[in-house]
Amino acid sequence: MIIPSDLQIPYTAILADFPKTQSSPLSIELISTLEDVWLNRYRKMSSHEPNVLQFQDHEFTFLYDQTSAGDSKVEDRLVVGYGYSMIQPQKRDAHRIQGLLGGRIEIPGKGVFDKGHVLAHSMGGGTDVNLFPQKPELNRGKSDAGKIYRSMENYAAQNPGTFVFSRLLYSDASWLPYALEYGVLRPEYAFWVEQFQN
Numbered sequence: 001m002i003i004p005s006d007l008q009i010p011y012t013a014i015l016a017d018f019p020k021t022q023s024s025p026l027s028i029e030l031i032s033t034l035e036d037v038w039l040n041r042y043r044k045m046s047s048h049e050p051n052v053l054q055f056q057d058h059e060f061t062f063l064y065d066q067t068s069a070g071d072s073k074v075e076d077r078l079v080v081g082y083g084y085s086m087i088q089p090q091k092r093d094a095h096r097i098q099g100l101l102g103g104r105i106e107i108p109g110k111g112v113f114d115k116g117h118v119l120a121h122s123m124g125g126g127t128d129v130n131l132f133p134q135k136p137e138l139n140r141g142k143s144d145a146g147k148i149y150r151s152m153e154n155y156a157a158q159n160p161g162t163f164v165f166s167r168l169l170y171s172d173a174s175w176l177p178y179a180l181e182y183g184v185l186r187p188e189y190a191f192w193v194e195q196f197q198n
Contacts, residue, residue: 002179002195003169007041011183011191020189025084025163038063038080038167045170048074057126059083060119064129077175078118078132082165085123085156105133107176114139118166122157132168133176135198145196149182152194156184 001008014037018030035054042065043050050065060083067074105113116134119125137143141150156164163185168177176198183193 002197003181007045007169009037009041009167009181011193015189015191025161025185031082034082034165035063035080041167042079047173050079052079055129057128057130058124059086060125060130062118062129074173075175077170077177078129078168080165080167081118081125081130082163083119084160085162085164086160088122088124088157104136107133107174110176112136113176118168119164120153120157122153123160123162123164133198138196138198148194149196152182152184152192155192 014030014033018027018033021027039050039052042052042063046065048067051067051070053064053066055062055064060081062081063079064076065074065079066076068076105115107113113133114136115131116139117125118130118132138146138149141147152164156162165183167181167183169179169181170176171178179195179198181193181195183191186192
């Protein structure tokens with residue numbers, strides 16, 4: 001188990017409490033419940049008092065901890081990104097991504113990381129807050145875990161309108177997650193959720 005038991009989330013039980021409706025894949029109440037649970041687990045893993053902001057970018061919602069203004073020892077970082085996949089209307093802005101934070105991300109004592117997308121560009125994800133330090137073999141689909149990760153991204157991209165989320169988990173005050181939890185909602189109203197070491 002990559003994620004400790006006290007940070008696990010019972011997605012199947014949560015879905016069971018909110019039967020599927022015809023009007024929307026997920027009800028506003030269900031999404032609100034997921035946000036509450038994600039934030040609860042984030043607070044458990046944080047050694048500081050989070051200052052979580054919520055904002056929209058494209059079709060996605062991001063919960064972002066912007067604590068650095070009050071505590072310089074804590075780096076600002078993403079809690080979770082979620083929303084509905086869409087057909088990407090724009091080509092990837094490689095020049096902008098390259099310019100943001102320079103090339104690859106080198107974190108002293110921890111290695112060199114790709115600028116991974118929390119929610120893939122292929123499914124409508126943007127840049128800026130949507131980027132995080134990600135193991136190259138996971139981001140590029142080179143490892144066994146990376147192949148599963150990429151297959152989930154591809155599923156969401158190839159099925160526009162799929163609800164997808166990516167939750168990042170931290171073990172210190174940095175913006176480098178030690179793991180991520182990725183989920184997509186299948187047509188049979190069941191979450192496909194996987195955990196990945198980062």
